[in-house]
Amino acid sequence: MRDILNKTIAEIVSDDISTASVFKKYHLDFCCGGGKTISKACEKTNINIEDILYDLENVNISNSNSNLNFKDWKLDFLIDYIVNVHHTFVLENVGVINEFAQKVATVHGDHNPENIEIANLFAQLSKELISHMKKEEDILFPAIKQMINNGNSDFDFDTIESPIKMMEEEHDNAGDIIKKIQQLSNNFSTPDYACNTYKALYHKLEEFTNDLFQHIHLENNILFPKVRILENELKM
Ligand SMILES: [Fe+2]
Ligand SMILES: [Fe+2]
Numbered sequence: 001m002r003d004i005l006n007k008t009i010a011e012i013v014s015d016d017i018s019t020a021s022v023f024k025k026y027h028l029d030f031c032c033g034g035g036k037t038i039s040k041a042c043e044k045t046n047i048n049i050e051d052i053l054y055d056l057e058n059v060n061i062s063n064s065n066s067n068l069n070f071k072d073w074k075l076d077f078l079i080d081y082i083v084n085v086h087h088t089f090v091l092e093n094v095g096v097i098n099e100f101a102q103k104v105a106t107v108h109g110d111h112n113p114e115n116i117e118i119a120n121l122f123a124q125l126s127k128e129l130i131s132h133m134k135k136e137e138d139i140l141f142p143a144i145k146q147m148i149n150n151g152n153s154d155f156d157f158d159t160i161e162s163p164i165k166m167m168e169e170e171h172d173n174a175g176d177i178i179k180k181i182q183q184l185s186n187n188f189s190t191p192d193y194a195c196n197t198y199k200a201l202y203h204k205l206e207e208f209t210n211d212l213f214q215h216i217h218l219e220n221n222i223l224f225p226k227v228r229i230l231e232n233e234l235k236m
Contacts, residue, residue, distance in 0.1 A: 010034030
């Protein structure tokens with residue numbers, strides 16, 4: 001890991017495009033001005049090199065959740081996990097992806113017009129997801145927790161089925177947009193001449209897509225079916 005100290009930022013990002021978000025976080029240019037080593041780039045700033053090295057070492061760890069047994073989790077724990085992991089992931093990433101997407105659309109839009117559409121679609125998706133997650137956090141998830149804790153299904157709506165249905169429809173819509181982006185980006189593959197921002201955008205979009213599919217899977221296939229069963233039991 002320490003040998004990255006001898007590499008330029010551009011080389012580090014080219015070796016592993018997922019590191020682009022770390023340099024972005026510290027406002028270090030990894031694209032056209034990435035020809036410096038980390039220590040050289042940090043010289044005139046207050047950035048602690050150890051902080052950057054720590055983030056670089058951990059950049060690929062945060063989303064390795066394949067061994068978790070979601071099906072056996074208690075529903076309130078699953079809800080907290082969805083909010084803390086997936087909702088937080090969306091909120092932390094839409095800003096930087098929109099910024100990269102706008103930049104790539106502006107710089108490469110003439111030769112690769114699909115990037116203009118990708119930027120527009122991602123902006124729309126971000127807006128919709130933020131309002132969608134707010135509905136889950138403010139209305140649906142508290143109602144589910146009320147069912148779990150108080151054993152009643154006494155809400156402002158007749159049945160939990162109606163907000164669940166609405167969330168499922170919004171998931172379908174988000175899924176359609178992200179699949180369209182996947183198609184337009186040729187499954188997130190950049191042309192040979194792509195600069196590091198272009199590569200970083202496609203890498204982040206792929207990471208975002210995987211996270212969104214996992215997020216929707218947990219809600220549609222694990223949480224919602226169990227909530228439907230719980231509501232039926234409570235009504236009996
Ligand atoms: Fe959600
Ligand atoms: Fe959702």
